Amino acid sequence: MKRQDIFxxxxxxxxxxxxxxxxxxxxxxxxxxxxxxxxxxGDTVNLFGAVLTQNSAMxxxxxxxxxxxxxxxxxxxxxxxxxxxIGHLGGQLSEDEVMVIRQFERY
Numbered sequence: 781m782k783r784q785d786i787f788x789x790x791x792x793x794x795x796x797x798x799x800x801x802x803x804x805x806x807x808x809x810x811x812x813x814x815x816x817x818x819x820x821x822g823d824t825v826n827l828f829g830a831v832l833t834q835n836s837a838m839x840x841x842x843x844x845x846x847x848x849x850x851x852x853x854x855x856x857x858x859x860x861x862x863x864x865x866i867g868h869l870g871g872q873l874s875e876d877e878v879m880v881i882r883q884f885e886r887y
Contacts, residue, residue: 783869790865791880797858797887800851807848814841855887 818825818837825837832840862884869877 781868786865786868787877787880790862790869790884793858793862793865794880794884794887797855797862797884800855800858801887804848804851804855807844807851811841811844811848814844859887 814827814837817827818834818841821834821837823834825832825834827837827840866881866884869881873881
């Protein structure tokens with residue numbers, strides 16, 4: 781693989797991680813909303829426009845948490861691949877490459 785191809789893959793991976801991070805923040809907020817709504821209500825819960833029992837609402841909240849954990853594992857794999865790509869860049873790095881690597885490490 782050429783250096784330019786590796787750099788392009790790293791940029792794409794960084795953008796995917798950024799989007800995934802935003803999605804994960806939204807999912808975290810939904811999970812917190814669902815949990816608080818379930819805990820603070822009585823036997824029936826109006827969750828996302830549906831009337832559920834408290835047990836069913838907790839199951840929905842649990843499933844949202846599982847999805848969030850899956851996204852966490854995807855981000856972990858993206859980081860691993862990104863580190864490998866950064867290792868392949870090696871040598872003298874241009875300013876653009878250094879900037880993208882710093883942005884990548886932030887996610």
